Amino acid sequence: xxxxxxxxxxxxxxxxxxxxxxxxxxxxxxxxxxxxxxxxxxxxxxxxxxxxxxxxxxxxxxxxxxxxxxxxxxxxxxxxxxxxxxxxxxxxxxxxxxxxxxxxxxxxxxxxxxxxxxxxxxxxxxxxxxxxxxxxxxxxxxxxxxxxxxxxxxxxxxxxxxxxxxxxxxxxxxxxxxxxxxxxxxxxxxxxxxxxxxxxxxxxxxxxxxxxxxxxxxxxxxx
Amino acid sequence: xxxxxxxxxxxxxxxxxxxxxxxxxxxxxxxxxxxxxxxxxxxxxxxxxxxxxxxxxxxxxxxxxxxxxxxxxxxxxxxxxxxxxxxxxxxxxxxxxxxxxxxxxxxxxxxxxxxxxxxxxxxxxxxxxxxxxxxxxxxxxxxxxxxxxxxxxxxxxxxxxxxxxxxxxxxxxxxxxxxxxxxxxxxxxxxxxxxxxxxxxxxxxxxxxxxxxxxxxxxxxxxxxxxxxxxxxxxxxxxxxxxxxxxxxxxxxxxxxxxxxxxxxxxxxxxxxxxxxxxxxxxxxxxxxxxxxxxxxxxxxxxxxxxxxxxxxxxxxxxxxxxxxxxxxxxxxxxxxxxxxxxxxxxxxxxxxxxxxxx
Numbered sequence: 001x002x003x004x005x006x007x008x009x010x011x012x013x014x015x016x017x018x019x020x021x022x023x024x025x026x027x028x029x030x031x032x033x034x035x036x037x038x039x040x041x042x043x044x045x046x047x048x049x050x051x052x053x054x055x056x057x058x059x060x061x062x063x064x065x066x067x068x069x070x071x072x073x074x075x076x077x078x079x080x081x082x083x084x085x086x087x088x089x090x091x092x093x094x095x096x097x098x099x100x101x102x103x104x105x106x107x108x109x110x111x112x113x114x115x116x117x118x119x120x121x122x123x124x125x126x127x128x129x130x131x132x133x134x135x136x137x138x139x140x141x142x143x144x145x146x147x148x149x150x151x152x153x154x155x156x157x158x159x160x161x162x163x164x165x166x167x168x169x170x171x172x173x174x175x176x177x178x179x180x181x182x183x184x185x186x187x188x189x190x191x192x193x194x195x196x197x198x199x200x201x202x203x204x205x206x207x208x209x210x211x212x213x214x215x216x217x218x219x220x221x222x223x
Numbered sequence: 224x225x226x227x228x229x230x231x232x233x234x235x236x237x238x239x240x241x242x243x244x245x246x247x248x249x250x251x252x253x254x255x256x257x258x259x260x261x262x263x264x265x266x267x268x269x270x271x272x273x274x275x276x277x278x279x280x281x282x283x284x285x286x287x288x289x290x291x292x293x294x295x296x297x298x299x300x301x302x303x304x305x306x307x308x309x310x311x312x313x314x315x316x317x318x319x320x321x322x323x324x325x326x327x328x329x330x331x332x333x334x335x336x337x338x339x340x341x342x343x344x345x346x347x348x349x350x351x352x353x354x355x356x357x358x359x360x361x362x363x364x365x366x367x368x369x370x371x372x373x374x375x376x377x378x379x380x381x382x383x384x385x386x387x388x389x390x391x392x393x394x395x396x397x398x399x400x401x402x403x404x405x406x407x408x409x410x411x412x413x414x415x416x417x418x419x420x421x422x423x424x425x426x427x428x429x430x431x432x433x434x435x436x437x438x439x440x441x442x443x444x445x446x447x448x449x450x451x452x453x454x455x456x457x458x459x460x461x462x463x464x465x466x467x468x469x470x471x472x473x474x475x476x477x478x479x480x481x482x483x484x485x486x487x488x489x490x491x492x493x494x495x496x497x498x499x500x501x502x503x504x505x506x507x508x509x510x511x512x513x514x515x516x517x518x519x520x521x522x523x524x525x526x527x528x529x530x531x532x533x534x535x536x537x538x539x540x541x542x543x544x545x546x547x548x549x550x551x552x553x554x555x556x557x558x559x560x561x562x563x564x565x566x567x568x569x570x571x572x573x574x575x576x577x578x579x580x581x582x
Contacts, residue, residue: 116308122295124322
């Protein structure tokens with residue numbers, strides 16, 4: 001059992017899902033409120049990581065993080081380190097590829113709030129911020145939890161993109177899924193099995209959580 | 224006092240002018256899609272017309288010329304939405320507390336007072352989905368009043384409840400309105416509901432307000448035929464004004480109809496006239512009545528319907544090219560006179576109640 005890889009995986013998944021809370025919520029809120037012509041295109045871009053082969057996404061992210069690119073050179077000038085093949089680079093890539101898993105459930109739950117509820121809050125004297133925190137956020141909460149759980153478990157299980165931009169640096173970019181692959185190719189089946197069982201358990205618990213919360217959300221929406 | 228003037232051409236046409244005094248209930252009536260809810264939304268600040276003026280209690284809330292447009296939060300409006308729009312995740316008390324505009328320590332006391340006012344004491348801790356439609360409406364009213372609004376807006380508040388509950392709520396609203404000293408605007412497509420609850424009616428059709436006045440005035444003396452159609456005036460005919468025995472009468476086929484009020488019309492005018500079905504008098508067979516000399520007509524009963532003690536009959540009037548006249552009678556009168564379909568009876572049209580209209 002590669003505990004170092006376990007630690008990298010958990011920290012990466014936690015950091016990614018925590019970063020996606022404000023980022024996903026801001027994007028979902030903007031999309032839920034607006035109805036402009038290019039909305040379909042924006043939604044397509046956000047959903048793209050869901051359908052692209054991880055190698056393709058990984059390739060573009062690798063190119064984007066290269067020290068000759070804008071993002072890569074900015075990171076080098078700020079930290080003196082390369083973005084590609086670093087934990088920070090992996091974290092950044094995880095935010096991108098888990099974005100649809102965070103935005104979609106948040107968007108659906110925000111869209112399911114009837115516009116009259118929002119208007120009733122304004123007519124009750126609540127400012128737009130108060131309406132967001134006291135009405136919209138609590139009503140969208142099951143969708144937000146679903147988004148967090150999904151982006152956490154998706155980040156935990158990602159393999160292709162991690163391999164492309166993180167490589168396999170122990171303690172830095174070697175995650176559980178990479179470690180499992182390593183164990184299998186070096187015929188350490190016992191180790192691969194225990195790590196796989198851990199990922200399986202986490203996946204099962206999180207998906208159960210998502211279904212339970214979704215049922216609760218549907219009930220609230222019906223009422 | 225609330226004053227509203229709205230004008231707009233896109234996306235829908237609006238040409239609205241109405242006013243409502245404090246303590247007055249104004250019913251905004253019209254068919255679905257007439258723009259009733261849009262008017263409420265413009266008053267509440269949820270929507271802005273292209274041009275217009277909305278002022279309440281001497282304060283301007285919207286003025287297109289001065290480019291003034293206050294937000295709903297700045298307007299002090301109490302709004303009851305069609306489906307009540309209660310906050311589903313909050314209890315009844317929390318729904319009300321959120322809208323209360325008093326010091327936090329007085330919240331509970333004020334909330335309880337409001338719930339008492341709408342007969343909902345004891346249900347403070349319930350969630351909206353645990354309430355009946357009628358109870359939800361009461362919470363919505365209490366929440367709207369919690370803000371101490373300067374105007375109360377009710378958007379089809381009875382459409383989501385069953386008929387039995389509705390009748391009960393009518394009574395409650397009547398009691399409640401006596402305690403309110405703000406203008407109340409009630410949007411409805413039900414004319415009976417409007418006539419029962421409101422002090423004045425404003426008819427709206429395709430985004431334009433057509434007439435505002437007391438329910439009797441609007442329902443029985445509409446300004447023109449278009450309004451008569453909107454308020455479902457049941458006897459609308461046309462004829463020509465002629466001079467007979469020094470007074471103006473309506474030449475209606477072979478009949479000369481006597482009219483008390485002909486102000487604004489002159490000899491030769493083609494006019495439309497209307498008469499409430501309750502102002503058609505039955506000539507009793509057994510006992511002659513004093514009204515018999517007044518516009519006597521004969522007609523054959525072609526249909527009879529009885530609803531809650533009122534018998535409505537459709538009479539085919541003789542010598543009128545098959546014109547039909549509707550009349551309402553108390554059920555016991557119809558029964559005592561043994562009226563049946565196919566029978567020919569004599570009736571009088573009350574000259575006082577005949578109302579002349581232009582096109």
